[in-house]
Amino acid sequence: MKINYFLVLLLLSFGTINAQIFSDDFESYSVGDYLGVVGGPNWTTWSGTTGGAEDVQITNTQSSSGGNSIYFSSISSSGGPQDVVLSFGQQYSSGVFTFEADFLVEAGKGGHWNFQADTVIGTTWALNCQFVGGSIDLDGFISAPYPEGQWFTMTIEANLTLELWKLYVDGNYMGSWRNPINQLASLDLYPRDGDGFYVDDVIFDHQPYTLPNLNAAVFDADMVGEVVGMTVNPTMKIINAGQDSITSFDLSIEYNGSTITENVTGVDIPSLADYQVDFTSSLNLVAGPSMVSATVSNVNGMGPDDNVNDDTLIFNINPIVPALGKTVVGEEATGTWCTWCPRGDVYMRLWSRKYGEYFAGIAVHNSDPMADLVYDSGLVTLISGFPSSLVDRLSETDPSQMEDDIVARLQTPPLATIVNGAMWDPVTRTLDVSGTYTLTDSLPGGYRVACVITEDSVTGTASGYDQVNAYSGGNYGPMGGYENLPNPVPASMMVYEHVARGIAPGFTGTPFAGPTSGGSVYTANFQFVLDPSWDETKIDIITLLIDPTGQIDNAASLPINDAISNGFIVGVEEDGAEYLGTPLTVYPNPTDGSAYASLTLSGTSSVVMDVYDMTGKVVFHRDYGVLDGAKILPLNMDGLAPGLYTVVAYINDKAFNTKLMVR
Numbered sequence: 286m287k288i289n290y291f292l293v294l295l296l297l298s299f300g301t302i303n304a305q306i307f308s309d310d311f312e313s314y315s316v317g318d319y320l321g322v323v324g325g326p327n328w329t330t331w332s333g334t335t336g337g338a339e340d341v342q343i344t345n346t347q348s349s350s351g352g353n354s355i356y357f358s359s360i361s362s363s364g365g366p367q368d369v370v371l372s373f374g375q376q377y378s379s380g381v382f383t384f385e386a387d388f389l390v391e392a393g394k395g396g397h398w399n400f401q402a403d404t405v406i407g408t409t410w411a412l413n414c415q416f417v418g419g420s421i422d423l424d425g426f427i428s429a430p431y432p433e434g435q436w437f438t439m440t441i442e443a444n445l446t447l448e449l450w451k452l453y454v455d456g457n458y459m460g461s462w463r464n465p466i467n468q469l470a471s472l473d474l475y476p477r478d479g480d481g482f483y484v485d486d487v488i489f490d491h492q493p494y495t496l497p498n499l500n501a502a503v504f505d506a507d508m509v510g511e512v513v514g515m516t517v518n519p520t521m522k523i524i525n526a527g528q529d530s531i532t533s534f535d536l537s538i539e540y541n542g543s544t545i546t547e548n549v550t551g552v553d554i555p556s557l558a559d560y561q562v563d564f565t566s567s568l569n570l571v572a573g574p575s576m577v578s579a580t581v582s583n584v585n586g587m588g589p590d591d592n593v594n595d596d597t598l599i600f601n602i603n604p605i606v607p608a609l610g611k612t613v614v615g616e617e618a619t620g621t622w623c624t625w626c627p628r629g630d631v632y633m634r635l636w637s638r639k640y641g642e643y644f645a646g647i648a649v650h651n652s653d654p655m656a657d658l659v660y661d662s663g664l665v666t667l668i669s670g671f672p673s674s675l676v677d678r679l680s681e682t683d684p685s686q687m688e689d690d691i692v693a694r695l696q697t698p699p700l701a702t703i704v705n706g707a708m709w710d711p712v713t714r715t716l717d718v719s720g721t722y723t724l725t726d727s728l729p730g731g732y733r734v735a736c737v738i739t740e741d742s743v744t745g746t747a748s749g750y751d752q753v754n755a756y757s758g759g760n761y762g763p764m765g766g767y768e769n770l771p772n773p774v775p776a777s778m779m780v781y782e783h784v785a786r787g788i789a790p791g792f793t794g795t796p797f798a799g800p801t802s803g804g805s806v807y808t809a810n811f812q813f814v815l816d817p818s819w820d821e822t823k824i825d826i827i828t829l830l831i832d833p834t835g836q837i838d839n840a841a842s843l844p845i846n847d848a849i850s851n852g853f854i855v856g857v858e859e860d861g862a863e864y865l866g867t868p869l870t871v872y873p874n875p876t877d878g879s880a881y882a883s884l885t886l887s888g889t890s891s892v893v894m895d896v897y898d899m900t901g902k903v904v905f906h907r908d909y910g911v912l913d914g915a916k917i918l919p920l921n922m923d924g925l926a927p928g929l930y931t932v933v934a935y936i937n938d939k940a941f942n943t944k945l946m947v948r
Contacts, residue, residue: 331368349387349485359476396482426462497591500527506579610702629672631765645842663792699839708853720828731833735794736811750776875946
């Protein structure tokens, strides 16, 4: 068995080198042996039945060292039937527990394992690990790369006394987190549908840990950005890893020849508590791999603390170089009724934080008070369930697995760069948007343009704003804090981000009507009437260029005030191209009964009007035939229950919508 240099250093840091509690390189077994039969008592299966389909056999097809390893795969929609357990012999809840293993995840396939927190398996999951498309996901705490189709070493160091967990890949630090489920009893190797992965050289060990008197340890450091050109204000976390309270300290981050420092005073951090500092100074992310050094010093004004070995955290970053003018769109299908949709909220916030202005997140709600019927109706044709997501309308993926597509699309040159402008009328609440498209190359036929508006910090008081939460109680592991919230999460505790409020003139957009030669400039206009309940200061404007296959080639995202500062540009209508405004308003709004729809038609048009409740049921329908010019059309809302309704006008082949509140 090979010796892992990192593990030796880890044990040295505790002052002694003890024999590992457990190690297995599978070399003492014969090919074809069932592991649960020959590797007991540590190795068993979930049910305790060894030597059958639930067990795993020794193979020599691949190995990290020697000749043998074990292999897991599944093509069952429910996963398995392999379900192999490595017992740690007891439940650990203090000291430093180290787990290490070598993995090879086959290209195009995935892998999965989890830690069980209790000696009775199936009681509580302490941590779930997924390998998908070259990315490791640990319950949303950490996302880190791994080499597909190659062996790599994965190490989890869990200081259970401090509740501080760390991930290393091939000896390189990938990140830290505090795990609220802070105990370990076993490892469960369970392949899911589409998985194919090998495991070799499995090690676990445990060392005691004694708190010194005064000790601040660097818990984590985050550059808060992943893309070259971003100006970032890092965050840094320390943990009081000693017995004495911490009242002051200095933090510094060194990167690319620059050092920024924060002096923290007037705090009172008790033993085992952590503290985050958001740097007021900024750094600029540059191209190429660079080392980052994060250090805590001068704790309580005393100079070095009682354990200088945990004062500095060193890690490497290599920011992504984006294509010029590129913004990637992430559309999330969600709903407050959806039991797993908190996962989408957690990951959409993560991608927005990591990719900043280069990522435009859009939460498309379904059958709840935030649903936009036109947008939802288009998106559901591209997905199979909730939560789900699309990156630039590529193939469907889980919100937790968007990053590979984000990174790939961010580096894909677009055929046009886009600049947003806007004009806002607070009296009529009309928002006019201009998207100016500058072609970087000649544009083939079939391209389309569209515009989305989203709202941040959305809250509500009605029960429809309660978020159903499968993660409550922690039985499915951590999920960005949702494991600590009730099920459902009451509306008073929920704040929704990136909420899609409208898409004009429809989900698929309208034909690009400008010149198509490289270097040409074309401005398209869009119009929205904002519902009185929406906060116009929290609106983002996202313009889209959609290719003939329906994928998004590029986008531009800008807060409303920035777009207004850019000014509104009236598009030049060429070859009879129609104005892309939304010609629909409804009044009075709110209404106690009857209401009217005001339409402005640019030419002879067929008009059909539908009104939908929040479940998607049609509660009013009328075909008004062929109309022209400005029209006032009656909507009979008598007898409808109080609530929010969606009014949709179908004008020729386009749909326009707005909201109507019935009191």
